[in-house]
Amino acid sequence: MKSGSTTAACIALLRRDLTLIWRRRGDALNPILFALIVVALFPLALGPEPENLRRIAAGVVFVALLLSGLLALDTLFRGDYEDGSLEQLVLSPHPLALLLACKITVHWLTTALPLLVVAPLLAEMLNLPHAVFPVLLAALALATPLLSLIGGVCVALTVGMRRSGMLLALLVLPLYVPVLIFGAGACNAAQAGFPFLAPLLWLGAGLVLALVLAPLACAAALKISLS
Amino acid sequence: MNALTLWFHKIGSPPTFYRIAGAFAPWLFVVALVLGTIALYGGLFVAPRDYQQGDAYRIIFVHVPCAWMGLFAYIFLAVNAFIALVWRIKLSEILAMASAPVGAAFTFITLVSGSLWGKPMWGTYWTWDARLTSELVLLFLYLGVIGLYHAIEDRRQAARAASFLALIGIVNVPIVHFSVNWWNTLHQGSTVRLMGESHITGAMVWPLLVMALATHIWFFASVLARTRVGLLELEGGKDWAREVALADAPRETVTAHG
């Protein structure tokens, strides 16, 4: 009688979560629609002059994706918490941090990746110069996993709370500030013709650290929340 | 080593700490008020006018000590949070949670006083320089810790969750400061800079230091008072808490219990 290998467990978990998302694939559109609406509000609020929009384009796209991700964050653990599967994950013989990393990965793939695909459209809606697009995508590709990982830790702290939306936003936004600054900052720098590599590297460094530390912190936070 | 650990254990016991804190707190408040008054007098009347800013600079006698306290309180919070998480010591949990509102208040005063200073200094109430922005993020961190603590039913679990958040947050503060600094260099349009290197003359220093001392003492007095309340909340069912409540009860109730 021996438990399966950890790799098998991770694959089983990845498979299960992807299957679950596929069975409700209509929901995957929601973050995209939200981001579209948010971006559309800005020209409506500021006027359609291309010059105005061009200056704020990168920042607005970033904020829209950030807020979208924030709304989607709740679904990371809620389903599993409500039907008791989360407890079973904690009780499984495999490192919880690794299992949670798998869950966060699937969550990013299914909420943030579609947004990355839509980002050029959003940028175009705000007249972002095409030359900046690659920098925008690179910055988003580095920033969105970072946001998912940091968000995962905060969601773990509030798992199971009803109406935790506002509290979650309060917890998570101070931690999101540096990511936003470096991400949008890289785009703004590129747009103004300044060197933009440094902030991207900082994002990359942050991402590497978060990949290692965030799942561990998430596991610790979850154990506190479930106790 | 043994005598020291024994002393720690004794101090850490709720009834003992409750008594000691109750004895010290009022006096600490009084001392803080006295020192604060002296410092304010020194800052507002005795210290000379600044040749650049005139009298407007005098707000630093409130602004700077409060800024120091905002950070000190967070470090105090983080240290206690760490002890609470690793060793699960009840008193540390309560000390950590007690210091959060006090730190938040100091940070808020820092922001408001800084904003009031900004008007005569730069012509604006708010500016997005590194220090002000980091201070704002620090305030949000405090509010998050307080919010999380009050959102969970089980007091001890709430303290642990909030302590965990505080530890994550403390890593964030220098990161935010660094990132905002970088961001300011990027947007070279902003010519606002704070006082620059402070070349503050001797006559101006002493009120600042006295106020710093006063705020430190106020902080401890406040934390002790809040901790007493926290201890009663947590230990409400225990005998010592009941005795305290009965001791404060009006005469008739006491005789009814015999």
Added chain:
Amino acid sequence: MPAIDIHDRPALLEARRLAYARNEEPIFGPLDFALHEGEVVLIEGDNGAGKTTLLRVLSGLLEPTSGEILLDGAPLTLAKLSHQVALLGHQPGLKGDLTALENLRFAAGLGGVRAGISPTTALAGVGLEGYSDVPTRQLSAGQKKRVALARVLLAPVGLWLLDEPYANLDLDGIKLVNRLLELHARRGGAALITSHGAYAFTSGTPRRIPLRGTLRETVGEGDVA
């Protein structure tokens, strides 16, 4: 039926002065008991007596306020425990959008599988043979309970912690649970079950531990051999 000599080795699970309090309100304890291989122990108590909390403490999800738990004679850690324990909690731990079989396959992937059993045979073993393709959310509460039992059946562990295993089940279901417990005990496993009813465990009466605040264990009418 050969009797397993339960006094040869250290108890599978032993609790010493185990107590739990929340917000300084005592939930249960101090409790002392030992569980040996081949035993089934019933924890009784009214609603709110702390049965679920006790199981969660024994499973490692909660830290006891005082006292200790020993697994095979050594102090408990969640890491050690997770290899040896299966918990049937209040909720079935199943995803509604997955079919019963998919849920069991996931459990098999996550926790491994006992020798000689597979998700399909486990599902048949709990009487849900034709239901392997039904989404779990469409099953009745009793059927969900059976799938959850199948999950426990699959787990390659010796110790079962079952919280209200009889809840939501009809007479056939109750007999099923008793049968599974019997087989498990005969295999050398052990189980701790909670219930607030007085359901008969057919092969002898299980040892009972009443949970009413701070009572100690009272030994019942004999152990399962």
